[in-house]
Amino acid sequence: MSPENWNQVTECVLLGFPSNHVLQSLLFLGLIVTYIVTATGNLLIIGLSWMDQCLHTQMYFFLRNLSFLELLLVSVVVPKMLAIILTGDCSISFASCITQSYLYFLLGTTNFFLSAVMSLDRYLTICRALYYETLMSGRVCSQLVLVSWLAGFLWVLCPTILMASLPFCGPNGIDHFFCDSWPLLRLSCRNTHLLELVALVLSKSVLLGSLALTSVSYACILTTVLRSPTAANEKKYSPLVSHLTVVIVYGSSIFLYIRMSEAQSMLLNKGASVLSCIITPLLNPFIFSLRNDKVKQALRDALEWHRPMAGRNYGSRV
Numbered sequence: 173m174s175p176e177n178w179n180q181v182t183e184c185v186l187l188g189f190p191s192n193h194v195l196q197s198l199l200f201l202g203l204i205v206t207y208i209v210t211a212t213g214n215l216l217i218i219g220l221s222w223m224d225q226c227l228h229t230q231m232y233f234f235l236r237n238l239s240f241l242e243l244l245l246v247s248v249v250v251p252k253m254l255a256i257i258l259t260g261d262c263s264i265s266f267a268s269c270i271t272q273s274y275l276y277f278l279l280g281t282t283n284f285f286l287s288a289v290m291s292l293d294r295y296l297t298i299c300r301a302l303y304y305e306t307l308m309s310g311r312v313c314s315q316l317v318l319v320s321w322l323a324g325f326l327w328v329l330c331p332t333i334l335m336a337s338l339p340f341c342g343p344n345g346i347d348h349f350f351c352d353s354w355p356l357l358r359l360s361c362r363n364t365h366l367l368e369l370v371a372l373v374l375s376k377s378v379l380l381g382s383l384a385l386t387s388v389s390y391a392c393i394l395t396t397v398l399r400s401p402t403a404a405n406e407k408k409y410s411p412l413v414s415h416l417t418v419v420i421v422y423g424s425s426i427f428l429y430i431r432m433s434e435a436q437s438m439l440l441n442k443g444a445s446v447l448s449c450i451i452t453p454l455l456n457p458f459i460f461s462l463r464n465d466k467v468k469q470a471l472r473d474a475l476e477w478h479r480p481m482a483g484r485n486y487g488s489r490v
Contacts, residue, residue: 184269184359186262188349188442189253200257206454207250213457214239217467224470230308231297234290237317241286242453245279248272249350249449256349266340269351274332277353280448281378282324288382289316295389299396327378331371338362348442350449 190196217239221232252272256262264272293313296304335353341361348355353371357364 183263183265183344184351184356185345186256186264186349186351187345187347189256189262196257200254203250203254203257203450206450207246207254210246210450210454210457211243214243214453216471217457218243220467220470220474224473226466227470230293230310230313231290233310233313234286234293234317238283238286238290239457241279241283242456245276245283245449246453248275248279253349264351269346269356270332270336272351273335273353273356274328276350276449277328277332278324281327282320284378284382285320285323286317288385289320291386291389295392298393327374331367331374334367334370338364338367348445350445352445 190199218236221227221236249272252264293308296308300307331353335357338357338360339362340359344359346352346355346359354368357368
């Protein structure tokens with residue numbers, strides 16, 4: 173088709189939802205329960221780590237930011253999915269589609285940078301304990317989180333601008349449940365191989381770079397643990413297993429996602445997307461924090477503080 177005959181797409185249609193009403197109902201129920209649990213768990217971590225003085229440490233500062241990041245990530249995708257199932261309107265404006273795609277990859281990329289920072293924090297805690305407070309001061313922690321967000325913002329900005337500037341002349345159907353960039357690029361009238369190559373290189377560099385830093389950090393930590401396997405250090409090392417579990421799950425899902433994007437296998441692509449943007453944010457609060465003794469104690473303290481307050485309010489009304 174010649175450029176003169178191009179008709180610019182103004183809205184897209186998401187085709188990744190089941191047409192069967194029973195499946196739609198089950199999907200809606202599963203999504204809304206998952207979203208409520210995810211939001212509650214992450215908001216609980218944010219609130220407890222903010223209010224409880226015992227959780228005002230570097231590790232919980234990073235966990236608070238991670239919970240905020242995961243809450244945003246699931247909120248970028250799930251509410252629109254719920255609205256589509258509820259209303260039956262699968263259309264989304266082109267500008268909203270580009271925005272959703274950008275936010276999804278911004279938050280995912282920032283997640284990787286923040287995970288690498290958290291692994292570095294654990295390394296300094298275990299292997300450089302004498303210098304930890306100096307190397308990882310409150311100011312340094314804030315700067316590292318800010319750099320993670322800034323890096324995520326800039327990392328995906330250029331590919332998104334290039335994608336938004338492409339002509340999209342239809343068809344406007346996207347075989348996915350949200351505006352993923354890979355199927356979105358298939359709608360362009362121009363050759364997108366160069367842009368796909370740039371996006372693939374950037375994605376793999378973030379993935380492999382953050383996982384390399386995480387792997388080196390945990391290799392050093394494991395060496396230190398094996399040299400001093402004392403029972404007193406068990407609680408100190410317990411957060412490492414949780415962090416490593418999430419990194420492996422999230423890293424595996426994104427790696428699978430990138431591989432499937434190359435193979436253009438949409439079914440596995442959707443599965444990897446569900447794992448990275450819905451399942452991982454759901455599991456993070458339970459894996460990282462809600463099993464932790466300090467967090468459990470902070471939750472108990474908050475509930476015990478709330479009961480007397482509720483009793484006094486009730487007594488004043490009587």
